[in-house]
Amino acid sequence: MAERLKGSILFKQQRLVEAQKLLKLWQSEPYHPEPKLAYGGKSAWKDDYKYGEAEKGVIFGKDKPVPLATIAFGKCELGNYVGFINGITRTIWLLANEASKYPVLCLNSIAKLLFEIAGADGTKIISVA
Template identity: 35%
Template sequence: MESYLGLQANALNGQRAALFRVRTSVADVYMSVSRSNYGNEERAVVEVDCARFLKLWRDGPRGEHTGLANGTPQTWRADPRFELAAEGFSFGEQDPVPLAEVSCRASAAVPYVAFTDGVMRTLWLAAYAAKSFPVECGATDAEALQRLAGTAGSRWFSVAELVPPQIA
């Protein structure tokens, strides 16, 4: 997983998180995922190829994000929420943005991804030519997402693998 940098302690609460650096045409930006109180084995991180991921999203059934999925960098930048994503990324490594949360439906006639959270962050990355970036999904979706949109030569990881429990 090329974007994975390692563990980082949150300055505010001391909680550790997996830190990722994503290269874009304007700057390197930072994203993270933290452990939760439960379900870390069931949460996965997949590093996706941007072009393959966007195609998989666009192939999905018509939904609330269809217009955005089929947009262009110009239309994405015109959306008022785009600046909120830009602001989130502006805080850098010290305050990384959370990974987008997606699901992958490979059993459908046409496989696709859908968003739970992080649409504008993803569009910001795409608008600024990120070649790849990490996303969070359920472990049950990770293998299909890796196969359909994952970066070449990488594998998915559970959140438990990336952020082991702290030993007191």
């Protein structure tokens, strides 16, 4: 899974993150495009118009796994934050169903920092191409 950006290839990293740490980073996004989802909690997540689609997607389990959420990392005067390139609905489904940790994708350039801040204990960074 590599993405092309202006002729170069940016390889992605997969990592297992702590759900609550990632949620806190998401809630720290300064100009939030989805505040109702970031701050809403379980009832807001389950009321989201795409939530049912995520539920349909995960019923196949290991036989047909859903794509991982892809996140971006940022820093501002208030601190670190993450935003989603894709995968908000899959993420809120996991949060609503009380997943304590789950894998996400991010670019190599942010992998180490993200893992230091939100990585699940006892796990490691996995490169995927």
